[in-house]
Amino acid sequence: MKIGVLALQGAVREHCNSLRACGVEPVEVQYMFQLSEIGGLIIPGGESTTVGKLLVRHKMLEVLTDMGRDGFPIFGTCTGLILLAKEISGSQQPRLNLMDITVERNAFGRQIASFERDLAIPEIGEADFHAIFIRAPYIVKVGAGVRVLAKIDDKILLVRQQNLLAAAFHPELTTDLRIHQYFIRICADRP
């Protein structure tokens, strides 16, 4: 099975490296036709307004929305989380409109507030996950079908809604592969 990394802008190389380290062949996805070659898609960190506009210009936004509704696995990190959300506080920017979550962009503040810290994520194992947050969003509200997998206080940071997975931080910047492996299992288990 191949897994795609949306390659319009952002930390594409890092996600490809993580997938390779998991033994999965990555595909840098720039065009619609490539979507039929892959068993799942990662939307990497980047600038969400830029990636959203490029998805619209290349008519991929609606196609991905339809695929996501049909059960195609999508994993969004940071920008990817924002694009997966149905609600983005105070913004009308283009999005996939797939997950029942309300997201606050740059929620921790500007770059000077970017941080790293250990995070408990029982779903992927006992050991803490070292999470890197860069001008990160967080989720303020989730719908009934959304499972919260990690949070700090009331800030929700990792969620799953069936075939969809979204993280406010950047597992691709670390060598801990557990979240990528978790997504690969979602892709492999798809009926």
Added chain:
Amino acid sequence: MDTGTVMVKRGLAEMLKGGVIMDVTTPEQAKIAEEAGAVAVMALERVPADIRAQGGVARMSDPEIIIRIMDAVTIPVMAKARIGHFVEAQILEALEIDYIDESEVLTPADEHYHINKHLFKVPYVCGARNLGEALRRIGEGAAMIRTKGEAGTGDVVEAVRHIRTVNDEIRRVVNAPTDELMSIAKELGAPYELVVEVKEKGRLPVVNFAAGGIATPADAALMMQLGCDGIFVGSGIFKSDNPAARAKAIVEATAHYQDAKLLAEVSKGIGIAMRGIHVGAMKEEEKIAGRGW
């Protein structure tokens, strides 16, 4: 919880890859840039072409202008401090700017020393013309590099020279046996540990954008095909006759830099590029890339 770490500083640059950072002088221009798909803007009082034309001392921008631009957009905002002017940098950090550019485009404040960038929580981008200069800046704490090119000219020739030089020198380091690296470090004037890191990774330890002279979508795609991670456009957008269309076209060209059909499509009907200055006809003392050491 750790803030201002090397990881989060370099990490923001990783997130900007494949994108275009645009020089803007007003909130209105910042909005045009954001609307066109810029990944960040550089807040300035004057674009490099005007600094060049008007002369005088070029300093950090008025904080008022920077704040108004920060309030106008949701994308990251960068601003320039003079080389060695660590107090301008302290002020920019106090404004909570997202990235500081210690820039040769402004008049240098120190002829010997760059800023000790490790002391700041806000990350830095610095210019370089070759591998040694890039690694010295990284050694001082820069989290992102841009090849200098020749700012404010609209002539891409220096940007090409600088990325080709960096690439050449990286290839030399990668191909050299380990026992030659110390002598190479001495020749380059670069920290030994960083030369070793370049050999291991086969590239610079941080993200490297192109800057200085990019004026068309084709220029942007050229720099991307030569191996840059993204593009700074200074005067090239707001000194052209249709900034919104040109900005959008350069964003598309940077995202799809290998797709000649798309490049042809986006290069159509975007008006006249900035007139520019032919670098080959400039006197050596008129060039600003030589500032910094």
